[in-house]
Ligand SMILES: NC(=O)C1=CN([C@@H]2O[C@H](COP(=O)(O)OP(=O)(O)OC[C@H]3O[C@@H](n4cnc5c(N)ncnc54)[C@H](OP(=O)(O)O)[C@@H]3O)[C@@H](O)[C@H]2O)C=CC1
């Protein structure tokens with residue numbers, strides 16, 4: 001059995017920590033260098049106390065020399081940092097959890113990120129329908145560079161893409177409201193994320209089409225539809241550490257019945273190991289997907305106003321980041337896609 005050496009840059013952060021949690025259970029991976037920024041020189045056990053088997057590994061500085069000795073490098077670094085590191089790793093498979101290479105439209109990048117465009121890499125969302133008969137996974141097999149999706153785009157794109165791919169919704173008045181756990185904002189100290197601000201309270205942010213995941217969601221849905229799709233996207237912060245619950249809706253095409261829509265989703269996801277269309281009447285919850293690579297979905301048709309409503313739940317750190325990253329690595333290396341990825345959540 002082939003074993004691949006893997007380094008993680010950003011090992012002290014939330015995304016890097018979750019990548020390591022999954023890699024520790026991966027049968028074909030040997031964890032090598034762990035790197036970070038200001039915490040270089042610290043034992044991982046002092047930074048990520050839940051990663052017991054790696055407690056005595058000392059985190060190193062993030063340099064091309066340290067990282068290039070590996071078959072695979074995961075980058076879990078702030079936006080802009082990963083692009084600089086990746087270009088110095090020409091011979092390594094690089095899986096970037098950051099946003100640097102997610103967008104194919106340079107103007108959209110500059111508008112939403114306000115920095116120079118670095119380019120685009122194959123997008124790491126294997127289950128994403130691309131047109132009627134294809135999925136994004138075909139672009140990931142054997143890839144040497146992969147851009148892992150943002151957490152909101154993962155849950156929301158998988159919620160609506162089958163409907164766009166099948167043409168059962170119209171590409172206008174698409175509305176998405178999603179609540180995220182606070183780990184989505186990373187580990188660094190931010191005043192609006194203090195416990196006293198977040199506990200027992202919910203609030204929106206990035207309202208009015210300005211959140212940087214808006215163009216990423218539009219890119220995914222446009223790819224599915226084969227035509228431009230625009231969305232109204234409103235993120236909200238929820239008083240929980242992990243999870244994203246997204247409520248997504250779009251106008252139904254004339255003459256489409258609730259049974260037709262259910263058939264579309266059953267066909268799109270019936271064979272997907274990580275995407276579960278729940279039985280009628282049961283609704284997704286973040287608690288049920290906690291710590292797993294699963295996406296739970298449920299659909300409803302509001303016949304009174306002719307809209308499709310799709311609710312999705314993911315764990316933002318697992319399927320929304322690290323799980324998507326490891327799943328993409330499996331495809332890039334020609335391994336079984338599900339290796340090392342939890343399909344059971346943690347409850348209660
Ligand atoms: N949290 C989430 O749900 C998701 C996060 N992501 C992406 O993953 C990436 C990491 O996010 P997250 O883990 O949340 O962030 P954190 O703030 O928790 O971690 C950031 C990591 O980057 C390291 N770092 C910061 N600056 C540098 C630098 N100049 N050189 C080397 N290392 C540096 C930090 O090291 P140190 O501690 O030593 O400073 C730390 O390990 C981001 O691009 C984020 O957008 C993607 C999807 C979802």
Ligand SMILES: CC(=O)N[C@@H](CCC(=O)OP(=O)(O)O)C(=O)O
Nearest residue numbers: 098099150151152180181184185
């Ligand atoms: C709750 C929260 O703050 N979430 C983050 C998104 C996390 C994510 O997916 O990050 P990247 O696109 O940066 O990789 C945000 O809204 O900025």
